[in-house]
Amino acid sequence: MDNKAAVMSPLKALEQRCEKQGQSVAMVQPMGGGELQDYTWARINDEARKMAAYLQSQGVQKGDHVALVSKNCAEWIIADLSIWMAGAVSVPLYPTLVxxxxxxxxxxxxxxxxxxxxxxxxxxxxxxxxxxVKRVAFTLAPRDALNDFPNWGDIIRDTAPIEQVAEPAMEDIATIIYTSGTTGMPKGVMHDFQSFSIVGEKMIKVYNLTPEERMISYLPLSHVAERVAVEIAQLYVGGKIFFAESLETFGEDIKRAQPTVFFAVPRIWSKFYQKASEAVPPKKLNKLLKIPFLNKVIKKKVLGAMGLDQCRIALSGAAALSPDIITWFKKLDLEILEVYGMTENLAWSHTTEEGDQKIGWVGTPNDGVECRIGDGGEILVRSLGNMKGYYKQPDKTAEDLTEDGWLHTGDVGEIDEKGRLRITGRVKEIFKTEKGKYVAPAPIENRLSTQPGLELSCVIGQGMGQPIALLNITPEEQEKLSKGSEKEHFTKELEALLTRVNHELDPHERMTTLVVCKDAWTVENNLITPTLKLKRNEIEKRYADDIPKWAKTKGVVWEA
Known part of the structure; x- marks a missing residue:
């Protein structure tokens, strides 16, 4: 594979955006209290150059590492650009870390x-x-940070822009992204400017992105998918980014943005589906959609309630999305296309193309990507977005990245006759029951996720007769249950869910029990990662004393 093609760096892409769209609004930032602030490309470039000059004045030199921790906002992206302009390496941290x-x-x-x-x-x-460690507080930083550290606004006001922005060499490290990791110390994934440049230029061609696109940025920019799909895509194509103000205002934020391109993880799509199903049950929706003069009105109304009536490209990644949810949205003429990638390949691996969807599969290799199935069914990917390695971990790098460029993904899957990929589980997550049968938990959890009221599920069964599932319920469902009248009804719904899902599974995969856990699984209590993935080892450790007892029961059990 040719990794040395002539490409344009992200900083050169910014320069091009300023030349073509300098006075166009590129970002819309909620400031609280209903106030919105617009950022033109010219303003973004000016503030990035001033902050780069400030970094250098504070002793930041070429190759130094500069960290940033924040929820998504305009200054996050501008800070990232300023770090690169100063010749440094950006190290994003999740805003939910302890x-x-x-x-x-x-x-x-x-x-x-x-x-x-x-x-x-x-x-x-x-x-x-x-x-x-020297610090700078963004405009929207907590009050004590604003009181203790130099403020973004003051620096921008008082600093002259950097005179000369040096074009980075393609082999220079641009960022170190620490994986959220379901076990142990996060690994620092190094990506150079070559990867960003190649993926940036190729990505916009996959869905024919234009400068008219609108996106809402709400998944953490510290995660590779959001950073590439939002920050990098915008640099190379233009378009407008709207930032979400808070979890509470997200519904209004997305309606304001009216995104034409929308990327979500399965948990978000599941929440959309569950809320819409509560308002219009699937059976009722099916009947309404069969009425010719109501068909288009209903579709627009349901999607409009989510803020997705202008969406032309809907994407899902990070985990498998329930086929039921994909089918439901397809009835509304919104085709959710599953994509596949990981931090180690800059999320540049597989994409489902419009019109080529095969539910349960994540599409074909992207331009410049090769894929094959290795030992034990493991998916191996050789990609133009592959990392340079793990920072300070040469042994781990050698373990996951072969000398000839193949990345061990840790995922298990298969490839069909058209080259489409299906992921069937994780190498380290597949467990063996006492009968010696292997079970992949993720597809079963995927089936459980469609149930309204369920937040997360974790299927376990290592060394057990049959698997069981531990369940976390939504805050809304918790509130209903606290009133006392809903528990019996919800239990019956879960019993029906258990019967329905088991009917779709092979005998050795069928669950004996669904356990409703009383405490929420959160990043703070170390049961899920910042990207909302289960920390299976931690969950099993937390409930270790009760699991043997639950494994001997049948039906629905509520944790005492």
Whole structure:
């Protein structure tokens, strides 16, 4: 594969955007209280150049590591650009990390500087920042950060822009992205400018993106998928990014954005489906859609209630999406296309093309990507977006990345006659029951996820006679149950769910029990990752004393 094709760096792409669309609004930032602030391309470039000059004045040199921790906002992206302009390497941190993990990452990455932005829990993070690290507070940073550190607005006002932005070499490291990891210390994935440049230019061609696109940025920019699909895509094509203000305002935020391109993880699509199903049950919707003069009106109304009536490209990734949900949205003329990628290949692996959807499959290899099935059914990918390696972990790099460029994904799958890929599980998640039969939990959890009222499910069964599923229910369902009258009804719904899902499974996969756990699984209690993936080992450890008892029961059990 030719990895040395002539490409345009993200900084050169920004320069091009300014030449072509300098006065066009590129970002819309909610400031609180209904106030919105527009950022033109010219403003983005000006603030990035000023912040780059400030970084250099504070001693940041070429190749230094600069961390940033914030929820999504305009200054997150501008800070990323300023780090590159200063010749440094950006190290994004998830905005939900605890102090211990903040310290682990900052010390491991040797970050010398930190941008502190829009955060809900800065108090539980700040003790993790090593002494001596210089800091800057974004405009929307918590009050104590604004009081303690130099402020973004003051720096922009008082600093002259960097005179000369050096074009980075393609082999220079652009970023170190620490994986959220379901076990142990996060790994620092290194990507160079070559990867960003190639993926940026190729990505916009997959769905024929135009400068008229609108996107809403709400999944963490510290995660590779959002960073590539939002920040990098916009640099190479233009378009407008709307930022979400908060979880509570998300419904209004998305309606304001009216995105033409929308990427979500299965949990988000599931929430859309569940809320819409509560308003218009699937059977009723099917009847309404059969009425000719109501058909288009109903479709527009249902999608409009989600803010998706202008969406032309709907994508899902990070985990398998329930076939029921895909089929339901398809009836509304919104085709959710599943995609596949990971931090280690800059999310550049497989894409389902419009009109070529095969439900349960994640599409064909992207341009410049090769895929094959290795030992034990493991998916191997050789991609133009593949990482340079793990920072300070040469042994782990050699384990996951072969000398000739094949990445061990850790996923198990198969390839059909058209080259489409289906992921059937994770190598380390597949367990063996006491009968010696192997079970992949993810597809079963995927089937359970369509049930209204369920937030997450974790199927376990290592060494057990049959699998069981531990369930987490939504806050809304918790509130209903607290009133006392709903528990019996919900139990019956779960019993029906157990029967229905088991009917779709092979005998050795069938669950004996659904256990409703009383406490929520959160990032804070270390049961899910910042990207909402289950920490299976931690979940099993938490319920270890009760699991043997639950494994001997049948039906629906409520944790005492």
């Amino acid at each position: 102090a211990e993990t903040v310290r682990q990452i900052m010390e491991h990455s040797e970050s010398k500087f930190l941008f502190v932005g829009k955060l809900d829990d800065w108090d539980i993070m700040k003790e993790g920042v090593p002494e001596g």
